[in-house]
Structure formats: C-alpha cells, structure tokens
Amino acid sequence: MTEQEADLRHQMVRLCKSLFDRGFSVGSAGNVSAKLPDGILMTPTNSTLGSLEAERISKVDASGKHVAGDRPSKEVFLHQAFYETRPRAGAVVHLHSTWATAMSCLVDIDPDDCIPPLTPYVVMRVGRVKLLPYVKPGDPKMGEMIRDLNGEFSAALLANHGPVVSGKDLFSAVCAAEELEETAKLLIALEGRKTRLLTPDQLTELNNTFKGL
Ligand SMILES: O=C(O)[C@@H](O)C(=O)COP(=O)(O)O
Numbered sequence: 001m002t003e004q005e006a007d008l009r010h011q012m013v014r015l016c017k018s019l020f021d022r023g024f025s026v027g028s029a030g031n032v033s034a035k036l037p038d039g040i041l042m043t044p045t046n047s048t049l050g051s052l053e054a055e056r057i058s059k060v061d062a063s064g065k066h067v068a069g070d071r072p073s074k075e076v077f078l079h080q081a082f083y084e085t086r087p088r089a090g091a092v093v094h095l096h097s098t099w100a101t102a103m104s105c106l107v108d109i110d111p112d113d114c115i116p117p118l119t120p121y122v123v124m125r126v127g128r129v130k131l132l133p134y135v136k137p138g139d140p141k142m143g144e145m146i147r148d149l150n151g152e153f154s155a156a157l158l159a160n161h162g163p164v165v166s167g168k169d170l171f172s173a174v175c176a177a178e179e180l181e182e183t184a185k186l187l188i189a190l191e192g193r194k195t196r197l198l199t200p201d202q203l204t205e206l207n208n209t210f211k212g213l
C-alpha cells in the first residue's frame with residue numbers, strides 16, 4: 001500500500017469519527033469516499049462512522065469493483081457518479097444529518113436551489129443544491145440521477161433520505177457537509193420569518209472571489 005493510501009485511510013477514520021462524535025451521523029447511517037490514483041476508498045456497508053478501522057476501509061477500482069477491505073457501501077453508484085461527472089472531486093460525503101434530512105422531506109422547496117443562499121459561507125463551500133427524487137437506498141438509479149446533473153452541482157439532497165456533497169478533498173467535503181447541515185438548521189429556525197437572502201449581485205461577487213475554494 002502506498003504512503004498516500006495509508007494516510008488517506010487514517011484521515012478518513014479521523015474525520016468520520018469527528019462527524020459521528022458531533023452527531024452529524026448516528027448508528028450506521030451515511031457513507032464517505034475519497035479518491036486515490038488507482039481507485040476509491042469507501043466506508044464499508046453497515047459500518048459506524050464513529051469506529052472505522054483504517055485497514056478495513058473498502059477499496060473499489062474505477063469501475064466500482066471491490067478490490068480490498070470490507071464490502072463497500074451500497075451507495076457505491078452514487079459516489080462513483082460524482083467522480084465521473086466532477087473530475088476535480090476528491091471526496092464524497094453522504095449523511096442523514098437531522099436538519100438537511102428534514103429539508104429533504106419538505107414538499108415546497110425549489111428542486112434547483114433547495115438550500116437558499118443565506119450566508120456567504122454556504123455559497124463558498126457548498127454552492128447551489130439540487131433536490132433529487134426519492135429512490136430506495138443503494139438503487140443504481142441514484143447514480144444515473146447524479147450523472148444527469150452533468151457535474152453542475154457539487155451537492156444534492158436525496159428526497160426523504162439526506163444530503164450528499166462532493167469536495168476537492170476529504171477535508172473540504174466534510175466541511176461542506178457540515179456547512180450544509182448548519183444552513184439547513186438556520187433555514188428551519190427562520191421558517192415563517194421574513195428572511196433576507198443574499199442578492200444575485202452578492203452571489204456573483206462571492207462566486208468570482210472564491211472560485212474553486
Ligand atoms: O440510507 C442508506 O441505507 C444508505 O444510504 C446509508 O446511509 C448507509 O448505507 P451503507 O453505506 O451501505 O451502510
């Protein structure tokens with residue numbers, strides 16, 4: 001195993017435990033992956049993000065074939081589709097975090113912008129978020145739906161299921177997943193109150209200043 005792979009396995013253990021310890025994931029919910037030059041590391045199916053073991057983390061090749069570690073997450077299609085359509089993505093994080101999952105169950109949200117731009121940080125870290133229709137967990141259709149986005153969105157809410165985000169590396173993807181969750185919480189806290197969103201000009205300014213963060 002390369003030093004890069006060993007380091008990435010340990011970083012995944014550390015960051016997943018941090019997510020779990022702070023309540024972003026409970027039980028065996030959620031899955032995380034990160035890209036290597038010769039494949040993808042992925043959390044094993046039915047594993048708890050709080051107690052991963054570095055050497056048991058799954059590895060799949062570019063075609064999704066299981067090549068090492070425990071059996072990979074059933075969401076392998078979802079993760080693969082992000083890497084295929086977003087060449088700069090280095091990691092993908094899927095959670096069932098409470099507030100983003102609550103947003104994913106609302107009927108009256110804009111499917112093309114389901115987490116409105118409340119603060120600069122969500123714009124910089126997450127961008128526009130797509131709401132994808134419900135399919136059962138592990139359904140290959142989820143991969144097809146991500147592919148159909150043609151790389152336009154780095155984050156999505158899977159209806160009645162939870163958020164999924166990609167980032168340039170594992171740390172960025174974890175930060176984006178946390179930012180999405182905190183923004184969903186703010187949106188629900190503000191529900192029913194007259195709320196000022198960032199304006200189109202403010203969004204353009206942010207997108208021009210922090211391109212590719
Ligand atoms: O919701 C589900 O069942 C999956 O999307 C999930 O979060 C956990 O599945 P595994 O990664 O296969 O444990």
Ligand SMILES: [Zn+2]
Pocket residue numbers: 029030094095096137161162
């Ligand atoms: Zn899930």
